[in-house]
Amino acid sequence: MSRLPVIVGFGGYNAAGRSSFHHGFRRTVLESLDAPARQETLAGLAVMMKLVKVVDDRYLDSDGLALSPADIESRFAKQILGSTLVRRIEKRYLDVDASHWHKNLSVDCEAPLTFTTSRKQLPEPLPANWSVEPLDGSQVRVTLHGHCEFKVDSYRPLPVKSAGQLPTGFEPGELYNAHFHPRGLQLAVLAATDALRSIGLPWQRIVDRVEPDEVAVFAGSIMSQLDENGFGGLLQSRLKGNRVSAKQLALGLNSMPADFVNAYVLGSVGSTGSVTGACATFLYNLQKAIDSIAAGRTRVALVGNSEAPITAECIEGYGAMGALATEENLRLIEGRDDVDFRRASRPFGENCGFTLAESSQFIVLMDDALALELGADVHGALPDVFINADGFKKSISAPGPGNYLTMAKAVASAVQLVGLEGVRQRSFVHAHGSSTPANRVTESELLDRVAAAFAIEDWPVTAVKAFVGHSLATASADQVISALGTFKYGILPGIKTIDRIADDVHQQRLDIVAGQDRHLDGRTLDVCFVNSKGFGGNNASGVVLSPRLVDDMLRRRYGQAAFDDYRARRELTRAAALRYEEEALKGRFDIIYNFGQDLIDDRAIELSSEQVRVPGFAQPLVFKQDTRYRDMLE
Known part of the structure; x- marks a missing residue:
């Protein structure tokens, strides 16, 4: 019986704010929320952005006047909206005019x-x-x-002047002892903490129920850490007349997000890895976690990525390729001198290039049996990710045929789970939607052709990069977490940065959600296909299942009585998770950063021919019986 990887926690930070409890998603569909949900998200952002402070659990303005969430909305909504999502690059990153x-x-x-x-x-x-x-x-x-x-x-002046930036005023390095940490690693620590706190179960309780090597972390970045505390400083120091530090090379490595999570957040001795696949990197790492859980090697996995590419070098590099939306080209598209940088990322509309963004997102996966045992809250499941290359290419950055294979296999996989009619009636697509002229044509054509192959009509398609930009390694994680928001709230985010779909976009069988958000109004969506295309021929497509569908699958596998017992335990977990949510809304994120604590003494490790006991872990690592090649030895 194959184990199903279920999502029991998720979190992170990007241009929409904090991801746990769907706040990032809520920022992207703010106009479609009821007043309490809208005001709660705005209040949380106001605290993050230092517009208000919290004293004795009360919101106060700079003069000490108490504010209600409604007061925060009336006073600060315009400022919050203008200081989140894609926008003109702020001087805290660099001066794009000089x-x-x-x-x-x-x-x-x-x-x-x-x-x-x-x-x-x-x-x-x-x-x-x-x-x-x-x-x-x-x-x-x-x-x-x-x-x-x-x-x-x-x-x-830089020709590119827009990016998806963290909310104005929110600085990750201020939340823990982040001295000399590159920004991407600061984000990784915060995002991993957010994901772990969102579970509602103490991490130690989870670790005590599994063997030490049944925990896995798969994370990384594709651009490494390119600010002055990482590779950027390493490469620039001597040319600027400075000295190279002892930390810049080590902290610059693209595997460091995983290494930091293991060493300073989890204290894990389990499996670890950092697979790089250009803009499909999150799905590459997710595939490793899914395969390991399904095979029984891993019971808990933390999967994520962290990218902080808003540097002059990244902008110059991608700009030299003609890949980014420039001020001049946006001016030509909009036909006016005054450029609206908030509309720089324009999936499937008249566009001129993608928009760089910073983001760190993590999800926590468990096998279904452990989730039931612990009473973990299940937000969805990730049964499959498919990866294929493009074959021979004449341009390393050009799209190719590999994405046809990944999307077709993803749809075929979902058909086996929910049936053909289930896919036709209850699925939607989170497109890569990079906002380049080539992508809008090639991705829409492949989606249209896949839809035709499975006789899908009016296939809903959305693209979260319209709101948060393109975060490179983390991009498909932004998509997955947005999909969870759609399952929760029954809203498909509209691509609000375009006035209409471009004429060369293929949409005979697609329903691209442009303009306003789409309320499902009772329609059930149970499957999301997350698509990602990366430079070099790195294509990946993943299948995300709704929590409603996963509940039904768990009930069928374990029986009604066991499922009812699980639901009772789950209520306690949800209550504990909400306690973190209440604290986080007030700016108390309780960052996990354990530097030099609870170190394992190698000499205290107990070795035998059957198992290994590691100090600090309740369960021993028991050597598994391996019969895979026995027939070749008999």
Whole structure:
């Protein structure tokens, strides 16, 4: 009996705010929520953004005046809305109107050029056309003759000026001792904490029920950590006249999100990995977790990614490829001089490139038996992810045929679970929707053709990148968590950044949700297909099942009596999770960061021919019987 990987917790942070308890999703469909849900999400964002503070569980403004959620909405809603989702890049990241660079300056000295400096600042070796005269103390007089080359500070506007940024005022490094941590790793610590706290079960209780190697973490980033505390600083330091630190290389590695979660959040000795697949990276890591749980090797898995690419280098690199939406091209699309950067990411509309974004998202998976045993709340299930390459390519960045294979296999897989009519009537698609002219044509065509193959009519399609931008490794995690919001609230987010669908988009069998949100009004959606396309031919499509459907599957597998017992335990779990939610709404995120705590003494590990006992873990690691190759030895 194959074990079903069920989602028992999820969390993270992106341009829509905090993901747990669907707050990020709620920000994207804010106009469609009832007043209590809308005001609760706005109040939580106001606290994150330091617009209000919480004292004795009361919201207060800067003057100490008590505020209700309705007061927060009336006073701060416009500011919150303008300081979340995709928008003009803020100066806390970089000045897009005056980005620093060095300009080469060639000088021919018509007469000797003299200046005074410190001896220790002289270049080594001294250029042949420099002469140096000692002065008092450590000073020297330098005379230059003939031709000289200099690099001088210069500033230029970047053609790309928009990105999906964390809510204004929210800084992840302020929530724990994040000294020298690259921003991507700060986000990973926060997101993993959010996901774990959302479970409603103490982590130690979960670990005590499984063997030490039955916990897995699969996480990473595709761009590594490119700010000054990671690879960015490593590569820039000497060129800027600074020293390389001992941490920049190690903390820059793209596997560090997984390493940080293991070492400082979970204290895990279980399986770990960081698979990279360009923009499909989250689904690549998710596939490893699904396969490991289904095979019985893993019982609990934390899967996620963290990406912080809003740097001048990333913008320059993707911009040089012509992949990003520039200010000038957005001006041409909108036909006006005043560019609305909030509409920069435009899936399936008239568009000109994608919009970079920062995000870190994690989900917690368990096998179905453990979830029932512990009374974990189930938010959905992830039975399959399919991955295929493109074959021969003439351009590494161009789309290819591999995505036809992944989407067709995903639909066929879901048909075996819910039947053909179930897929036709109760499924929808979270498209990659990168917002490039090539993507809008190629992805819509493949979705249209897959729909035709399975006789699907009016297949609902949405794209979360319209709101939060393209977070690279984390992009498909943004999609999965948005899909969970649709299951919860019965709302399909409308692509609000476009006025209409572009003429070259294929939609004979698709119902692309453009403009306003779509209320399901009693219609049941049980399956979401999450599609992702990445540079280099990295294609992945995943199947997400609704909690309603998973409940029915669990009832059938374990029987009504066992399911009723589980539901009673689940209520306690939900109540505990809500206690975290109440604290998080007030800005008390209770970040898990255990540096140098509860270290395992290697000498205390107990080894035998049957098992290993690791200090701090209730269950031993028992060696499994492996009969896979026995027939070859007999």
